[in-house]
Amino acid sequence: MPYFNIDAVKGQTYDAIVVGTGISGGWAAKELTEKGLKTLMLERGKDVRHIKDYPTAWMQPWEFEHLGQPSLEIRQQNPIASKHYIFKEDAMHFVVKDAEHPYVQDKPFDWMRGYQVGGRSLLWARQTQRWSDYDFEGPARDGFAIDWPIRYADIAPWYSYVEKFAGISGNKDGLAQLPDGEFLTPHEMTCVEKHFSEQTAKNYQNTRPIIIGRAAHITDPQPIHTEQGRAKCQHRTMCQRGCPYGGYFSSNASTIPWAERTGNLTMKPHSVVHSIIYDEKKQKATGVRVVDALTKEVTEYYARIIFVNASAINSNLILLNSRSSRFPDGLGNDSGVLGKYIGFHNYRGRVSADYDGFHEFTVDGRRPNGAYIPRFRNVFKQETDFLRGYAASFSASKMGNDTSEIGTALKESLFGTENGGWNLGIQMMGETIPKENNFVSLDSQLKDAWGIPQLRMHVAFDDNDMKMVRDFYTELSEMLSKAGFTNIKTADTKRNPGSENHEMGGIRMGNDPKTSMLNKWNQLHHCKNVLVTDGGCMTSTSTQNPSLTYMALTARAANHAVEEMKKGNI
Numbered sequence: 001m002p003y004f005n006i007d008a009v010k011g012q013t014y015d016a017i018v019v020g021t022g023i024s025g026g027w028a029a030k031e032l033t034e035k036g037l038k039t040l041m042l043e044r045g046k047d048v049r050h051i052k053d054y055p056t057a058w059m060q061p062w063e064f065e066h067l068g069q070p071s072l073e074i075r076q077q078n079p080i081a082s083k084h085y086i087f088k089e090d091a092m093h094f095v096v097k098d099a100e101h102p103y104v105q106d107k108p109f110d111w112m113r114g115y116q117v118g119g120r121s122l123l124w125a126r127q128t129q130r131w132s133d134y135d136f137e138g139p140a141r142d143g144f145a146i147d148w149p150i151r152y153a154d155i156a157p158w159y160s161y162v163e164k165f166a167g168i169s170g171n172k173d174g175l176a177q178l179p180d181g182e183f184l185t186p187h188e189m190t191c192v193e194k195h196f197s198e199q200t201a202k203n204y205q206n207t208r209p210i211i212i213g214r215a216a217h218i219t220d221p222q223p224i225h226t227e228q229g230r231a232k233c234q235h236r237t238m239c240q241r242g243c244p245y246g247g248y249f250s251s252n253a254s255t256i257p258w259a260e261r262t263g264n265l266t267m268k269p270h271s272v273v274h275s276i277i278y279d280e281k282k283q284k285a286t287g288v289r290v291v292d293a294l295t296k297e298v299t300e301y302y303a304r305i306i307f308v309n310a311s312a313i314n315s316n317l318i319l320l321n322s323r324s325s326r327f328p329d330g331l332g333n334d335s336g337v338l339g340k341y342i343g344f345h346n347y348r349g350r351v352s353a354d355y356d357g358f359h360e361f362t363v364d365g366r367r368p369n370g371a372y373i374p375r376f377r378n379v380f381k382q383e384t385d386f387l388r389g390y391a392a393s394f395s396a397s398k399m400g401n402d403t404s405e406i407g408t409a410l411k412e413s414l415f416g417t418e419n420g421g422w423n424l425g426i427q428m429m430g431e432t433i434p435k436e437n438n439f440v441s442l443d444s445q446l447k448d449a450w451g452i453p454q455l456r457m458h459v460a461f462d463d464n465d466m467k468m469v470r471d472f473y474t475e476l477s478e479m480l481s482k483a484g485f486t487n488i489k490t491a492d493t494k495r496n497p498g499s500e501n502h503e504m505g506g507i508r509m510g511n512d513p514k515t516s517m518l519n520k521w522n523q524l525h526h527c528k529n530v531l532v533t534d535g536g537c538m539t540s541t542s543t544q545n546p547s548l549t550y551m552a553l554t555a556r557a558a559n560h561a562v563e564e565m566k567k568g569n570i
Helices: 002-011 023-034 072-077 138-142 152-166 191-203 223-227 251-260 312-320 407-414 463-482 547-567
Strands: 013-019 039-042 265-268 271-279 284-292 298-308 340-343 349-355 371-373 390-398 422-431 439-447 453-458 486-492 504-506 527-532
Touching (some): 002 013, 013 023, 013 284, 023 251, 023 298, 023 547, 039 251, 152 547, 191 371, 191 463, 271 298, 298 312, 298 547, 312 453, 312 504, 340 439, 422 463
Parallel strands (some): 013 298, 039 265
Antiparallel strands (some): 284 298, 349 422, 371 390, 390 422, 439 453
16 A cells, blocks of 8 residues: 555656646746646646637627626626626636635725636736836835845846747837837837827927837747747737637747647646645645645645746735644745735726817727837836826727718728717826735635635725826826817726736745745745745836736746756755
């Protein structure tokens, strides 16, 4: 019998384990398997294979039972999930329903999740901007929170590395606060967007640049993309269904198949990670404890290094639940900051306006990207009564065309140039300040279906966030007015934290183990063979979309981890 036990342990032992299959988990698997490590990838949800498991990818609008909208019954059953813009008939099968993984809201938190292979990489908005030193140095400059242990120079080559593989469209804009990358052909702005950009440059002496967005869409396929089996973006703008062309970057279309072709990847869906196993004699983690999502059977898997990429909030949950005599408050949590300093992006502000001009033009076709206003507040110096700043995305569209006709008359109206002006809509993306009183914790009584404590969410907006929203209203309204726009309106979405996907922090990086969880290589200070490279690792939130930074941090951390393994250090 002992021999059978030894054989069983060997069969459950790998060089590396990756928890999670989303954007960062996919990169961890790609990098580790390419470097020769036998890697186990764990996903708590179902398997989703590129192309064959995108059930709505080819459906026409009239083929949906409710013309794309979820039924009243489904909305009533999912008051949290149904608030999200992605929760429609074409994609809601990729979104976790409210009853499937409950949590406690001490303060309103609309947690949007995707439990399947690929995670939310199937659903993301694909906006990909680099961070700059103005972002990495933000906490050190204003003294709020702690300093990042890295700077732009540390991550710049890794940005280039992941951009070339993923495929990022954009312009070389030459902006200090938004470094240029390795870009494919950019999308184009409409005439009204160009007008707004040009007028703002004149009115503000080029201090408020407006550019085309940078997005993870293949506009000009390179050999590396063809080798992945991916093709040019078709501009269908149905990305949330899963792209059968691989035109946008996802784990399913890109990193996971790349890892699988090495022969070094083992994928296990329906595997809910309960906790990380810590060996007190060896003073390191030795594996993970997994609950089968379907049978509830518990299995342990072992490895020399463990990458935790379950998405920020779930990665916090796993570490908080990884308790031992050495770490009674969660793995690596000597500092006591695990689960604290949760950040997110503030999307509450909206501004819209009309433009009566460019009647000779209309819009033709679709575009999976919009225009972008990089942060211009508090970048080079503190100039407002709130900390940090905001960016904004926007698009303009023709309005006023008659849609009452059918057939040829409708077509002529839609493509006509004589009717109506233009409408432009802008949404802010503000940087929230990670605070100790924004935290997640484990409930002492309530458990989920897999015997894991439910999470308690204690995260909220504060006065700094609302000052930022008001400033956004004032500044963007002024910019539009000076550019000749009329009927300018502001709106507050009143969305709760969590509803826009960019939750970050709780397992933050830092130089001092007394105030942070991870070192500059994304290793736990007190358990260096465990690395966290998803949103949980973020020290601050910036105004840029974070996904590209997760990718770069993951590739960088995987390279370091393998080097340390070879040296025998982990």
